[in-house]
Structures are given as structure tokens and as C-alpha cells.
Amino acid sequence: MAVDTPEKINAQIAGLDALEIQVKAKRNIPAAIWGRVWPMLLAVSIVLAIWEAVVLAEFWPEYVFAGPVTALGELGTRLGEGEFWHAIATTMRRAVSGFLLAIVVGVVIGAAVSRVKLLRAAFGSLITGLQTMPSIAWFPLAILLFGLTENAITFVVVLGAAPSIANGLITGVDYTPPILLRAGHVLGLRRISLYRHLILPASLPSFLAGLKQGWAFAWRSLMAGEILVIIANQPSLGEQLHYARELADSARLLATMIIILLIGIVVDVLFGAADNALRRRWGLDQRIG
Amino acid sequence: MTAPTQELGHGRTEGPAPAVRLDAVSKVYGRGPTSLLALDQVSLTAAQGEFVCLLGASGCGKSTMLNLVAGLDRPTAGTIETGGRQIAMMFQEPALFPWLTVTGNVELALRSLDRRKRRERAAELLDVVHLGGFAKKRPHELSGGMRQRVSLARALAQEADVLLMDEPFGALDAMTRDLLHDELERIWRERNLTILFVTHNVREAVRLGDRVVLLSSRPGTVIEDYTVDLERPRRTESAEVAKLAGEITVRLKEEVSRHGR
Numbered sequence: 001m002a003v004d005t006p007e008k009i010n011a012q013i014a015g016l017d018a019l020e021i022q023v024k025a026k027r028n029i030p031a032a033i034w035g036r037v038w039p040m041l042l043a044v045s046i047v048l049a050i051w052e053a054v055v056l057a058e059f060w061p062e063y064v065f066a067g068p069v070t071a072l073g074e075l076g077t078r079l080g081e082g083e084f085w086h087a088i089a090t091t092m093r094r095a096v097s098g099f100l101l102a103i104v105v106g107v108v109i110g111a112a113v114s115r116v117k118l119l120r121a122a123f124g125s126l127i128t129g130l131q132t133m134p135s136i137a138w139f140p141l142a143i144l145l146f147g148l149t150e151n152a153i154t155f156v157v158v159l160g161a162a163p164s165i166a167n168g169l170i171t172g173v174d175y176t177p178p179i180l181l182r183a184g185h186v187l188g189l190r191r192i193s194l195y196r197h198l199i200l201p202a203s204l205p206s207f208l209a210g211l212k213q214g215w216a217f218a219w220r221s222l223m224a225g226e227i228l229v230i231i232a233n234q235p236s237l238g239e240q241l242h243y244a245r246e247l248a249d250s251a252r253l254l255a256t257m258i259i260i261l262l263i264g265i266v267v268d269v270l271f272g273a274a275d276n277a278l279r280r281r282w283g284l285d286q287r288i289g
Numbered sequence: 290m291t292a293p294t295q296e297l298g299h300g301r302t303e304g305p306a307p308a309v310r311l312d313a314v315s316k317v318y319g320r321g322p323t324s325l326l327a328l329d330q331v332s333l334t335a336a337q338g339e340f341v342c343l344l345g346a347s348g349c350g351k352s353t354m355l356n357l358v359a360g361l362d363r364p365t366a367g368t369i370e371t372g373g374r375q376i377a378m379m380f381q382e383p384a385l386f387p388w389l390t391v392t393g394n395v396e397l398a399l400r401s402l403d404r405r406k407r408r409e410r411a412a413e414l415l416d417v418v419h420l421g422g423f424a425k426k427r428p429h430e431l432s433g434g435m436r437q438r439v440s441l442a443r444a445l446a447q448e449a450d451v452l453l454m455d456e457p458f459g460a461l462d463a464m465t466r467d468l469l470h471d472e473l474e475r476i477w478r479e480r481n482l483t484i485l486f487v488t489h490n491v492r493e494a495v496r497l498g499d500r501v502v503l504l505s506s507r508p509g510t511v512i513e514d515y516t517v518d519l520e521r522p523r524r525t526e527s528a529e530v531a532k533l534a535g536e537i538t539v540r541l542k543e544e545v546s547r548h549g550r
Contacts, residue, residue, distance in 0.1 A: 283429020
């Protein structure tokens, strides 16, 4: 029985490795973008067509329900005005600062609850319960506590977003694969190093999902808050909606709504891109076929 | 050529002090009437530099034994001595961290070194397992056999004297497994490692082991301790390996059929 020399074995190993490594197909970027964009354009055109059809059917007078051409025209004019940009800036500032605060609160609560058994027994289901509480139900209390101020809005935004973020972290920690925990133990990871090198990175996908959901709650709470809590001389998107209704300016109302929708879509795309990047790096995106 | 040693569980009573010694180790899972006796009074020693294969059917507690030696679990009774040796372990799955590159995974075992040394040492170890060209890849980009070699490099990075291997090549195709046997044998000899290697593949055990320890199932106890004194390097398909593997298989089947009655 011939025994292979080390050189031969090395050559065989190299050969097998070369055969087994995945060949990546080159992506045609413009084609890939077009492939994503045209279905969206199609969807937008269908929505605009239905909108126009409803307007043409004249269920409501034009000043109550403006058509897409009027509304988009109004949007164009509004985008030329400083006040509208000011409103967008105020809303985004509130959204981002409220969301960041919610991340801090959510991470602290999530870390504590996932780590301490007693806290989990006590607060685990309460956190999930808070998630299901409609955020608008908090506003009367928030207004009593903080008055008609930005603090009232921030309070509700944080309450809306933090439970989702905490839950994302808790789920991530819980679902750290046991085999990795065993490997980590053998590698000598304990306590802080265990969290730093294993549990926190392992919980990242779930944490990201929690952030995405938290953002959605924060954005909804913020819009509800801005309609309810109107602060003088501080235009915001919610406040714009409120006044457009008071003035029965339906074109302006719809133009503002389109902006709110667009901001929501853009943020969702950003979260989606982060999620995709993570999946690609971790090799979680291997589709069948 | 081979003979079961007289004293079960003490393959080599003379010679250097054992690297691993299990003394009357028992392990019970659960409590009360539903409890399960996984290991019953198992005694076993492995000398420094010895390659010991643990062989048995399902439920013989071979993985439990490794977990106990690795400190992943505590024995219910008995003692385990490793003389303070550094212990590394490989699992059936590569258990690599998917968020780290190949180098990053190996460097995780080198946390005590500074950054530059860590990088150098990881590169050396990846060369040892012939993966020098794949340092920047992520685990999911590699094949199963390559991942297991990264896992081996990570285990070697721990500067361990004792390497515990829990069916590390069980999920690989025959050709890759053959090559990894050659690799493992080379690394074992170069580094004078003590290896406890769990498998249910009789030929693999005979191919690799200085000793093949046969365990009974439910509860796990040592029933035979074969010394394999075939010349190395061995081939899995050689007649000598096949002959001894045949003998052991007969004994293993006897043991398994005992449970059907």
C-alpha cells in the first residue's frame, strides 16, 4: 500500500480546497438597480392611477380630497419654502434624539433583564406588554406630566421604541447558539470577555431587528405626538398636518403625508441595507437554488 | 499483534506519568426516577503524547467524557486529573464565530498576545493547516473540511497539551477525512499532543489511535482497551487496519445487540 508523501498530500488538500470554494458570479450593478427599481415605479404608478380615479369619481369635492397632480404640485412649491424644511428638520431632530435615547434605555433594560433571572421573571412579560400598548394612550399622561412641551413627545417616543429594542437584545442573548457557548467556554471566555467576544456579536442580528421595529414605533409615536402637542413657533410635520386640516387645505395635507411616507421608506431601506450587509458577512443569505 | 490489555482502563501502567487520568468517574443526568446514568465508574488514563480513540455505539457517553475532561460539565462522582495541562477541544461542528474572519477566529484563542504577535502566530497556525491563503475569508465561504481545519488551528492556538476531539470529521466526505487524518497525525507527532478522539467509526479509530478504548452503552463503561501497534503511517483501507477493525466491530456488535434483548 503506497503511502503518499507530504508533498502529494499538500497538493491534494490544495486541490480539494480550490474545488470546494464557492465561485462568485459577477454582479451587473446597473441591471441589479433597475431590477429593484422598476417594480417600485410600477407600484407607484398603480397607486397614483387609483388615486386619480377616486378623485375623478367625485365622491368628495376637490378641496377635501385633492388629486395627485395638485398634491404633487403643492409638494413642489412647499419644498421651495424654508418653513417646510424647518418642519422636516424639527421632526427629524426629535425622531433621531428620541430614538437614540430609546436605544440607551432599551440596551440598559435589555442587558439587565437578559442577565438577571429575577428581573426577567419580573419584567420579561411586562416589556412585551408595553410593546402592545398603543403609544397614543400615553399622551394624556405625558401632557399632564410634562405639559405641552417637547419632553412630552420624547417621553412617549422612548416608551414606544425602548421595549422593542430591549426585546431584540434579550432574544439575541437567549438565542446565542449553544455550540458557540461551548466553544467559547473551551477558549476561556468568561464574564466580560464572554459578552464582548461572543454574546454581544452573536445577538447582533436580533438586536438589529429590534432597532428596526423600535424605529417604526418611535416614528408612529412621534407623528401622534406632533399632532397632539403643538408648540408655538416650532413648525413640524405633525403640526403641518394639523393646520392643513384646520384650513381644509387638502393638497397641503397630502403633500405633507407624502413626505412622512418617504422618510419612513428611506429609513426602512437603510435598516434593510444594514441587515443585508450583516447577512452577507455572516453567510446567512445563502438562498436555495 | 494486538491484544486487549489485562487491566481494563489502564493501557500503559509503566512509562511517563499520565496526561489525563479519569478515576471511577460517574455521571448522572437528572434526578429521581427519570435520572439517566450516562457514565458508570469509568477509569481511563492517557499518557503524554498518546493518541487514544474512544469508540462506542450511541449512548455510551463518549461525548460526556470529553465534556467532563474539558470542564464543560462536572462529574457526579470520581475524579479527573489533567495536571493543570492546557486543554483544547474540537467539536463535530466547526463552531467558528461567523462574524469573525478565519484569522479573527484563530486570534480569539491568542488574546493574551499583543496585536502584532497575535497576527503572526495566527498566520503560522493557518499555514500549519494549509489555509494561509484564506485568512481574510469568513467561515461561511469555506468548505466543511476547511472550516474544521480552521477549528483545528484555533485549538492549536491555545497551546494545549491535550486535544479533545468529539467526532471532528464525522460530517466530512471520505476523501477529505482521509487527508485530515494525515494532517492530524503529522500535527500530533510534531507537537507531542495527547489526543482523546471520540468516534463511532471503527476504521477511523484504528487508523489513528495508539489505543482504541471500547465503551459499552447505557451506562457507559470501558469494556475493552486495544493497543494498536501497527506501524505508522497507516492507511484506512489497508488489510491490517481492516483486520483489527473487523475484530473490534464484532465485539461492538455483541455489545449493541445486548440492548435489543
